[in-house]
Amino acid sequence: MSLQPTKDDLDTGITHLEHPKSNSDENDAARRLLIDPKAEKKLVFKCDIHVLPxxxxxxxxxxxxxxxxxxxxIQGMTHDxxxxxxxxxxxxxxxxxxxxLFEVxxxxxxxxxxxxTWLSIIMILWGIATLGQGLVTNVAGLIGCRFxxxxFEAGLFPGCVYLISMYYKRYELQWRMSLFFSASILAGAFSGLLAFAIANMAGVGGYGAWRWIFIIEGLLTIVIGLVSKWWIADWPETAKFLNDEERKMLLSRLAQDTQDATMNHWNKGTAKRIGRDWKIHAGTVAYFGVVNTGYAGSFFIPTILNQMGLTAAAAQVRSIPIYVVATITCLTVAYLTDRLRHRYSFTMIGICVATIGYILLLSQQHVAVxxxxxxLFLVVSGxxxxxxxxxxxxANNVSGHYKRSVSAAAQVGLGNIGGIVASNVFFDSEAPLYWTGYGVSLGMLWICAAACTVLYLGVKRENKKRDRGDRDWRLQGENVDNLGDDHPSWRFTT
Structure with missing residues (x-):
């Protein structure tokens, strides 16, 4: 084997390794490239600037x-x-x-x-639905707009998770994913701030303050949706912000990270392999267990603060620090979990922190305001x-375009059944104690803990089997180039 760089390759930071001729595909060729670290760092930063914002x-x-x-x-919607x-x-x-239903x-x-194209279209449409909530005159109209x-929101989150996972190596992913995800945390803070500001608009145009919350936020979404077609990055193979050399380098580094664990062809075998993957099931249950806490906080924290004796305006403002602290915690953990190349322990730390918060809330008759x-800081941050x-x-533990697409949608889609739970366990008749809401949310956290433990022990056991060569027999079958993470060379993230 010898290094034979061309002048153009030296300029772009790519070096080709000469191998004997074989029946290798484009992924094989991509894996035979040595990439200059400085050029790679510059490329990753360029992806950060164009993909994430x-x-x-x-x-x-x-x-x-x-x-x-x-x-x-709490700004008058229930009354009106x-x-x-x-x-x-x-x-x-x-x-x-x-x-x-529409995630997958x-x-x-x-x-x-x-x-x-797809994300900008659905954004404009859900913006119209948001605006509509501010114009309804009865409960049926509100429910219809929520439906x-x-x-239209169904496609955004799994689509974005899928898009991010196609640009970064596995141990670059958590930091980027958490930067993206922190938007949902900051949304809670900004909603409180905006609602506080909008409280003074009561009566403007004959509308109550609560209506202006929906109208202003809906209009903002529509405007951003109209320009997002020219702002959102497409797949690495077609992204306009990359030139040909950068695209070659990006696909090369991703292929090196994936090795032979590709799954880019859809057939019956692909469908069975995805449907039977226990990792997807465990990851979905884990997300189901923890997403309940996220939604419960967003839906009910303003009400809980209001029932602690705060005015509606004060409750909106007091919710802001909760989400700011949660954002800082989220990003700190993201940095550490990528740097240490480990996930499981951090999921359990978060669950334990939130558990302490729920125990305090369940004991609230015996503690000060x-x-x-x-x-609430502990629950939301955890x-x-x-x-x-x-x-x-x-996302770290599945490989290939199709598998990442379906796994992201299944995890987010089915996992969001936890949102249905959160919507139905906080009863007005139990206010302000909310025994059922806090108790169910605490139990679901430990469903998440159990699923994370299953995932951790399972992938650790599977890695040991592959180290011993117990999965090498899969190389004797057909469609070896479409095995995805079932390929014996793939190692899972713990």
């Missing part, structure tokens, strides 16, 4: 648009719409029905068309420590 803004707006109903609730009984809970959980179909669509909102407020790690962990 637009989808982070989109996710920020999507999470704000789905959870601002919690802020609108004459909501009673379980009306608020129904308005919350109706969103998740289409959101769950949406990710199969985004695989076939440009992400910039439409779920239809300040302790209850502190408990939940948002674990939630993004479960996403990156599963």
């Amino acid at each position: 637009p989808i982070t803004v989109l996710f920020f707006l999507s999470f704000m648009d789905r959870t601002n109903i919690g802020n609108a609730r 719409l004459q909501m009673s009984g379980r009306d608020y809970n129904v308005a919350l959980f109706i969103f998740f029905i289409p959101y769950i 179909p949406s990710n199969l669509i985004i695989k076939r068309i440009a992400p910039s 439409v909102l779920g239809v 300040g302790v209850r407020y502190f408990a 939940g948002y420590t674990t939630q993004p790690v479960t996403l990156a962990w599963l």
